[in-house]
Amino acid sequence: MTGQPCLLPAGGPGSRRFLALHLPCLATDRIRRAEPDLPTDQPLATWAASGSRRVLVAVDQAAAAIGLRPGQALADAEAIAPDLVLRPADPDGDAQALQALALWARRYTPLAATDPPDGLLLDITGCAHLLGGEADLLRDALARLQRAGIATRGAVAGAAATSAALARARLDNPVVVSGIEAAVAAPLPLGPALRLPPAMLADLARLGLRRVRDLLDQPRAPLVRRFGPELMDRLDAVTGQRRTAIRPATAPPDLTVARDLLEPIITRASIDAVLDRLLAALCARLRQTGLGARRIVLSAWRVDGVVQEVAIGTGQPTRAPAHLRRLFAERLEQLEPGLGFERMMLEARATEPMAAGTQTGLEIGGRHDAAAMAEALAQLLDRLAQRLRVHRVAPVASHWPERAVAALDPHAPVPAMPAGWATPGLPVLLRRQPEPLEAMALLSDDPPSLLRWCGMAHRLHWAEGPLRLEPEWWRARPDLRRRDYYRVELASGVRLWVCRTGPPEAARWLLHGHLP
Amino acid sequence: MSSAAPDAPLDQAAILATLRARVARLEGTGRAPQEARPIPVCDDLPLPGGGLARAAVHEVLAMAPGCGAAFCALLLARTGGTVLWIAGRRDELLAWPPGLARCGLVPANLILVRAERWPDALWAMEEALRCPAVTGAVLALTWEPNPEGDNRLDLTATRRLQLAAEAGGALGLLLRPDTAHPAPTAAVTRWRIGPLPTAQAGAGLDEPRWQLELLRVRGGTPGGPWAVTWRAAEGRLDLEREETASAARASRGASA
Incomplete structure (x- = not known):
């Protein structure tokens, strides 16, 4: 691929713009999309087994309004809301749905990424004017997702993590200019903004640290010592001190x-x-x-x-x-x-x-030139390869019949024939699977004198051979055995390529090809 | 004839040639006379035009798989360009390039196509014949018994192939097993080829003998059977004169 995707800022660090979309109820919205006849006012939740307990995993807005929350025991939830609709959780399905939404979001920008488990990140640098500005773009995306039945919040900011934090922590779908990331992030609550594990969040709360601002006021070294470098990394990303790259759902096209x-x-x-x-x-x-x-x-x-x-x-x-x-x-x-x-x-x-210069359609005096011919052939092969298996043939320097030919891409150049590749006396048609034959030979090393083929006995007029082929020991499977090939002619004139293989005491005869 | 001016000296040969070309164009047995040099089959066979017309579809009924495939391969090799060999995906018999190379069909010119279903094979054949960069294509029908009634090569299908061949200028061959009553097709010629005992002739199996029969030809008279020998080393099909009469008699005796 030419034109490698440029994930680093092109014109200075402050120049990129990110749109974050937060899908708080993706799991339940997905269920409602799949089952449109569920009543909308009835609470809906998904559950999964956690050890021996069964707990809620995701709840929709109606369920959250009556006090249900993820992590609650299923029995408690059913006691609180007897009409609760329950479905088993499907994290793989949710991840796929998120991936599909990232592909959908490519309508706004080629650099659309998932932000698991419940978000999307879009690099909208230079794309917003197509929809009349960043605010209009954000409004358009929210409206479309709303129409599709997916509750969404969004935010636009100059850093990916900042926009993700704003989308999660604020309800007003803000669009903030670049350069003031630290200022807009400061009042946000720590939980949604930094997406910390609940245990760490509880520890921070015990220290009285509840907002981003509180962390910014603290000396960094003791915090790192106590909570690990992860916390500071997230903090720096949200305040715009550390740039994070996004990984687009598909590579950007040329x-x-x-x-x-x-x-x-x-x-x-x-x-x-x-x-x-x-x-x-x-x-x-x-x-x-x-x-x-x-x-x-x-x-x-x-x-x-x-x-x-x-x-x-x-x-x-x-x-x-x-x-x-x-x-x-x-x-x-x-x-x-x-x-x-x-x-x-x-x-x-x-x-x-x-x-x-490689243009088509130049016909001078009714004669096609070589370039036009090559292009016509390439186009034919493209069309055929859409529906069928098309390949060229690469001659391989091997005496073993099954290995003498390799399939080659139809557009690839064909290597030259190695010496001894097309020797006289080879069949023109080869059986995919050698067909077992009943043959009678006077002595064990003799060519056969009678063949039973297609339910009929054929007397042989002539037999030439044997051509003894040993398997390629450096490559072949160990169960392959040497074959003695004979060219035989039946009384009717039909010419066959048969071989004897197997141990001497239990030799088998196989029909392997048809001679001209 | 009436179009020729009555008082001009009649150049009968030229008039005949003009009329032949016109009839050929009407019948669609050949186009663009410079490019459509016919493919020579065998020097001494009495064929209209001296060989197989390019830009046309020909049918080969094979009494044994080997001789039919070899005959098609040597005809395709004589077209001198890129050739497609179209066969069914699950056919038990595979075209084998080392043997085909002995018939003159070298790997550089050969493209193998495997079709999953019969309509795909027909479509591929039509597309190949329509392409100006392809000089020949063979559609090899399966030798396995075909209970689904596939492999329909009827008048409509072959007419389409014939039109495609006329548009593209390629030689199309339909290689099919010789059945008792092959359905009529729009092919320009229909051949039957079968093996003849060879070994006693002295050369062993290196120079196989075939029995060639022209069952149907548009704008000519059918003929045969002829006994021919394929001399692979020289790349030549030789007609055996003294054998012709006896082979014909033998076949007539067998059919009576």
């Missing part, structure tokens, strides 16, 4: 074009039309930058907050819209529009430099 749709689209015809425009735009930008795409991903955002992806790959860098269009045509069937797509984005995830 080139992106996107299109927002006023009306959600459902039909194949409209999806095709949007894809055509996106491809034209992407190929124009590829041409400007002198690149050709090797891997392109089409992402489609559904109105209910689900992102679907369709990926294609090409063997040679390309920027021909018609060719890419045909590759996508096979795959668009996988999209499930549901209630419709509201945004589609095309990303070139892998690109390679492409000389300006």
Whole structure:
């Protein structure tokens, strides 16, 4: 991949902007999304077994309002709220949902990351103006998640940890300018801001340290001695003293074009039309930058907050819209529009430099030139490889029949044939599994005189051999045995490649190939 | 003929050539005369145009797997360019490049394609024939008994392949086992090939003999069976003159 993602500040440390989204009830919101007929006013919680106890893991807002909280015993919770709806906790499912939301958040920026267990971090540097500013972007994201049934709070700040702390500790979804991280973080309570373990939080509270400000006023060395360096690391991150990098959910693409749709689209015809425009735009930008795409991903955002992806790959860098269009045509069937797509984005995830001269379509006097031919073949192989297994053949210098040929990428150059590779008397068709035969030979070392094949006995006219092949001991499985190959001709003229293998006292005959 | 000016001296040969080209274009048995030099099969066979037309689909009924595959390989090798060998994914018989290389089909020109389902194989064949960078493609049908009734090579399917071949200019071969009643297809020629006993002829098994029969040909007369010898070292198919009559008699006697 060219254009490595730049996670470090580009123009000075204060120049990056981060949007943090906090999803306090992700686990229960997810259940409500999956089961839309649950009454919304009924409290909902998830539980898991912790040792011999069964405790609540996550509660929704209705449950929190009547005093339920995570960590409570299940029996107590049911006593407090007899109508409580309970579901088993699914941490893996929650993590997957968070990952899916990070992909969804790529509609705002290519640098979208998960912030487990219940948050997202978006590097929105330079992206906010597309939606009219940071406040508008934040409002848009909150509104969309709200519509999708996911309770969210957010904050924008100049450091990732600061924005995450603000999103968790403040209810007003603030947007703060860069450079005053320490000032805005100071009044925040320690628990949500630093996300400390409950035991450490209790210890700090016993010392009277309840807010970030209290920690900032203390000398650092005794705190480190007592609570470990972890506490100071978190504190420095939240106050903007220490930069933290975010790890995007997917590597940022080399080139992106996107299109927002006023009306959600459902039909194949409209999806095709949007894809055509996106491809034209992407190929124009590829041409400007002198690149050709090797891997392109089409992402489609559904109105209910689900992102679907369709990926294609090409063997040679390309920027021909018609060719890419045909590759996508096979795959668009996988999209499930549901209630419709509201945004589609095309990303070139892998690109390679492409000389300006490798253009197609130059036909002079009805003759295709060599470059156009090579490109036509590459495009054909791309199309075939979307649906079928396509490979070239690499000759391998090995006398063992199963090893004489290796599969090769269809776009790769074919090595030269080693000496002795295509000797006379080899079959043109080889059986995938050698077929056991019944054969009769006069003496144990003689060629067979009678073969039983396809339920019929065949008298042999002629047999040539043996060609004795020993397994490649430096590579082969130890149970392989030497084979004596014979070329035989039946009375009907059919020519076969048979071999005898196994220990001398229990030799077996196998049909391994068909001769011309 | 009426289009020729009546008072001009009649150049019969030229007029005939023009008309032949026109008929060929109408029938779709060949295009772009410079590029579509026919593929020579065997010097002495009486074929219209002197060989197999490029930009057309031909059918090969094989009485044994080996001889059919070898015959297709040597025809494809004579197209002189990139060749696709399309077969079923789960076929028991695999095209084996070392043996195909003896027929002239070297690995540098060979691309193997395995299709999971029969419609995919047909689609791949059509795409390959339509591509100008491919000079030949073979669709090898399975030898296993096929209870699902797959492998439908009917008139419609082969007509599509024929149109694709005309568009791309490639030689298309349909290699199928010789069944009792093969369905009619839109292929330009239909061949039947079977093995003939070779060993007694003296050369051992290095120069296999085949029985070649032209069952159907558009714009020509069917012929055969001919006994031919494949001389791999020289890359040549030789017609055995003295054998022709006796082989034909023997086959007629067998069919009667």
